[in-house]
Amino acid sequence: xxxxxxxxxxxxxxxxxxxxxxxxxxxxxxxxxxxxxxxxxxxxxxxxxxxxxxxxxxxxxxxxxxxxxxxxxxxxxxxxxxxxxxxxxxxxxxxxxxxxxxxxxxxxxxxxxxxxxxxxxxxxxxxxxxxxxxxxxxxxxxxxxxxxxxxxxxxxxxxxxxxxxxxxxxxxxxxxxxxxxxxxxxxxxxxxxxxxxxxxxxxxxxxxxxxxxxxxxxxxxxxxxxxxxxxxxxxxxxxxxxxxxxxxxxxxxxxxxxxxxxxxxxxxxxxxxxxxxxxxxxxxxxxxxxxxxxxxxxxxxxxxxxxxxxxxxxxxxxxxxxxxxxxxxxxxxxxxxxxxxxxxxxxxxxxxxxxxxxxxxxxxxxxxxxxxxxxxxxxxxxxxxxxxxxxxxxxxxxxxxxxxxxxxxxxxxxxxxxxxxxxxxxxxxxxxxxxx
RNA sequence: CGGGGAAUAGCUCAGCCUGGUAGAGCACCACGUUCGGGACGUGGGGGCCGGAGGUUCGAAUCCUCUUUCCCCGACCA
Numbered sequence: 364x365x366x367x368x369x370x371x372x373x374x375x376x377x378x379x380x381x382x383x384x385x386x387x388x389x390x391x392x393x394x395x396x397x398x399x400x401x402x403x404x405x406x407x408x409x410x411x412x413x414x415x416x417x418x419x420x421x422x423x424x425x426x427x428x429x430x431x432x433x434x435x436x437x438x439x440x441x442x443x444x445x446x447x448x449x450x451x452x453x454x455x456x457x458x459x460x461x462x463x464x465x466x467x468x469x470x471x472x473x474x475x476x477x478x479x480x481x482x483x484x485x486x487x488x489x490x491x492x493x494x495x496x497x498x499x500x501x502x503x504x505x506x507x508x509x510x511x512x513x514x515x516x517x518x519x520x521x522x523x524x525x526x527x528x529x530x531x532x533x534x535x536x537x538x539x540x541x542x543x544x545x546x547x548x549x550x551x552x553x554x555x556x557x558x559x560x561x562x563x564x565x566x567x568x569x570x571x572x573x574x575x576x577x578x579x580x581x582x583x584x585x586x587x588x589x590x591x592x593x594x595x596x597x598x599x600x601x602x603x604x605x606x607x608x609x610x611x612x613x614x615x616x617x618x619x620x621x622x623x624x625x626x627x628x629x630x631x632x633x634x635x636x637x638x639x640x641x642x643x644x645x646x647x648x649x650x651x652x653x654x655x656x657x658x659x660x661x662x663x664x665x666x667x668x669x670x671x672x673x674x675x676x677x678x679x680x681x682x683x684x685x686x687x688x689x690x691x692x693x694x695x696x697x698x699x700x701x702x703x704x705x706x707x708x709x710x711x712x713x714x715x716x717x718x719x720x721x722x723x724x725x726x727x728x729x730x731x732x733x734x735x736x737x738x739x740x741x742x743x744x745x746x747x748x749x750x751x752x753x754x755x756x757x758x759x760x761x762x763x764x765x766x767x768x769x770x771x772x773x774x775x776x777x778x779x780x781x782x783x784x785x786x787x788x789x790x791x792x793x794x795x796x797x798x799x
Numbered sequence: 800c801g802g803g804g805a806a807u808a809g810c811u812c813a814g815c816c817u818g819g820u821a822g823a824g825c826a827c828c829a830c831g832u833u834c835g836g837g838a839c840g841u842g843g844g845g846g847c848c849g850g851a852g853g854u855u856c857g858a859a860u861c862c863u864c865u866u867u868c869c870c871c872g873a874c875c876a
Contacts, residue, residue, distance in 0.1 A: 375825065375837065376811050380869055400868065454800095455875080472876090505875065506800065520876050572876095645876060679876030713835055745837090752837040766835050776835080 364706070365728075366741040370407050373753055384579055385688035386511030388697050392757045394684075401508025401516030408757065409684065411705040413519065416683050417498055419550050419702060420521045427543035428601065429494040429523050434476050436500055440466035442475035446656055455503050469502040474653050474675055477524045481671070482659040488528045491661065491671070492536055496523030498680060510581070513641065513685040523676040528663060530650065533672035537569065537648045538605040540676040542597050544573050544644050545612070549595035551683065552700025553643070553690055556586050558617045560645065571613070573644035577690035580639030586617035587630045641686045648674040697758030698781050706739040708797055709759040711751070713766030715744040724765050727775070727790055734798040755780065763793060 372393040380397070381387040389395045394409025405413055421431065437459070443449035457469040470476070477495060485493065498521045508516045525536035541557065548555035553575045560572040574584055593615075597608055616630045619640070628635065654660065654670040662668050679686075691698045701707065708731060712724040721742070728740045739759060741750050747766065754762050762778040769775055774787040777796065788796070 372809090374810060378810070379805085379812090382870075397868090501876075503875070506873085507870095509870085514875075518876065522876085642876070677876050682876060711835095716834085746834060748834090748836040748838075750837085751835080755836085764835070768835060 364739050366739060367743050369739070371757070372406070373756060381511065383510050383513070383689070384692055385513060385685035388688050388692055388756070389511055389685065392697060395512065401505060401514070403512055403515060403517070408705050412684055412687075412699070412703055413681060415703045415705070416551060416687075417519070417521075417680050420547055420678055420680060421498065423543045423547040423550070424496050424521065424523060426546075427494070427539045429496045429525075429540075429543075431497060432477075432480075432495050433497050434470070434473050434480075434499060436470055436502070438468055438470045438473075438476055440468055442479050442657070443468065446475050446478075446653055448475070455505065457502050457504050470499075471501055471503045472520075472675075472677075473497070473499075473522055474524065474673075475657070478653045478657045478659045478673070481524075481526055482654075482657060485526070486661055488661050488663045492525065492527045492532055494523055494525040494536055494540075496521060496676070511685055512681045513581070513689075515681065518679060519681040521678040521680055525674040525676070526654075526659070527672045528661065528669070530672050533648055533650065533674055534569070535605070537646065537674050538609045540646050540674070541571065541609050541612070542599060542605050544646065544676075544678070545595040545597060547678065548573060548575065548643065550702055551687060552702055553683075553687060555595070555643065556584070556590055556617050556640070557612055558584070558586075558619060559613070569648040571646050572619075572642050573646075574617075574619070574640035575643050575686045575690060576638045576640055577686065578639060579689045580641045582640055582642075583620040584617065584638055584640040585620070585623045585628070585630075586636050586638070587615045588634050588636045589615045590617070641682070641689060642679075643683050643686050644676075644678045646674065646676040648672075692758070695752070696756035699758045699760060701760045704758070704760050706737045706759050708736055708738045708761045708763055709754040709757070710738050710740045711747070711754060711762065711764045712740070712742050713747040713750065713764055715742060717767050720765060720767050720770060723770055723775075723790065727763065727765060727794070730794050731797060734794065736797055761797060763797070765790075 374391045377387050378390050381390050389409060392408060393406055394412065395403045395405055397403055424431070440449055452471065456471050459467040459469060461467050498519065500517055501520045502517050505514060505516050508514055512518065523540060525533065527533040527536055545555070555573045555575050557571040557573050560570045593612065599605055599608070650672050651670040654673055660668045660670045687700065687703060688697050691700060710724060710728055712721055714720045724740070724742065728738055731738045741754070758780055760780055762780060764776040764778070769787065773789055775790050775793050776785055776787050777793050778785045
């Protein structure tokens with residue numbers, strides 16, 4: 364992509380409304396613009412990152428055996444009346460009346476709808492287990508939206524719902540999502556720690572939050588540094604027993620500041636890590652909470668009709684964009700993990716008016732593009748300093764600077780945004796390095 | 800929802816106290832000079848001063864109401 368044609372409205376100054384790093388940087392890097400409190404438009408650069416995160420989440424859901432569906436944003440109130448949550452959910456749910464006076468709502472979550480789909484189609488234990496997920500926009504009318512996309516009212520969430528015959532099977536589904544989440548956050552370049560959680564309005568008796576550790580996180584967390592020794596990229600097969608893995612991860616101490624009691628903390632002070640965290644995922648096993656009131660049941664092998672055991676599993680996809688930036692930035696801007704970076708390489712023409720230099724840049728751009736590398740090519744006629752600053756701001760993993768000075772010696776400069784390391788090498792070697 | 804703050808050019812802000820009809824820097828456009836870490840000069844475009852009402856000869860400025868946004872707190876992916 365040529366930057367001269369790309370819609371990338373970066374800002375030199377920080378908009379007054381942004382307080383935290385990720386919000387400031389997302390506005391400055393031209394990723395989002397605000398529509399109303401807690402409601403944002405996603406501009407090309409931001410959308411690209413959002414899609415990349417979404418895709419990693421999707422791959423790990425698929426890998427864990429979940430199947431993607433897409434449910435609507437607007438729902439009828441009927442199912443919510445049936446589950447009992449129409450009254451319980453309160454003002455956080457945006458209620459809408461259509462032209463016929465029907466009570467509708469913008470979905471804050473989808474337990475009711477998915478349970479309805481399930482109960483209409485599945486009648487036999489032979490069709491279990493099932494795990495269905497979708498990645499869809501949600502709306503929760505938060506009392507106080509803040510921190511940009513970290514706590515918006517409208518947000519993109521992956522929510523999965525598992526259906527099993529027995530509680531034991533239900534826990535297997537839970538474990539499978541637990542492992543999928545560990546893998547997902549690791550692939551996103553994040554350190555995420557599972558913590559036992561309250562079940563809140565979703566209900567249930569088994570639940571974990573996945574907390575990303577970032578210096579600027581919203582709540583204080585405490586955990587045993589033994590987590591550092593665990594590898595989240597668990598490579599388990601379809602039939603493998605995941606319980607030992609889940610036990611290993613959940614036996615290590617981790618708590619938010621609400622639960623943590625310094626006086627009777629089981630972890631020795633020398634091993635306790637205090638940090639700040641952002642909740643990016645939440646999984647629940649809640650048994651028959653929805654299947655019972657809504658009559659989602661199957662016939663078992665014994666001919667008996669039983670309510671299915673359900674769980675739900677959420678990942679805040681749009682929040683993750685902010686969370687990743689909170690975890691990955693420096694004074695100059697964002698430092699994208701390569702897996703979610705909007706482009707892999709930022710190619711800078713340091714002297715756009717110099718024909719020779721421009722020819723070399725065009726050639727480099729063509730070669731990298733041909734090799735399948737996603738390149739953002741700053742071909743604008745601007746000062747070199749402005750280009751460097753802009754590239755640091757948007758945080759692409761690699762910066763390739765080409766100018767007359769280097770070309771005279773047959774070299775270009777390649778900089779790693781994360782380490783700051785710069786090397787001069789021939790254009791050919793640069794291509795090899797970036798395509799290798 | 801309680802408490803606090805803000806709204807003036809695309810962005811960051813000044814002007815308001817003490818009313819006289821709107822400014823700066825950056826950004827944008829043109830031309831020229833620059834050119835390897837957010838260059839410089841000259842010229843230019845851009846604002847019903849959030850909205851409504853009131854006071855006044857006259858309101859960005861004073862008064863009332865209202866809307867929106869932000870921050871702190873209790874709740875949430």
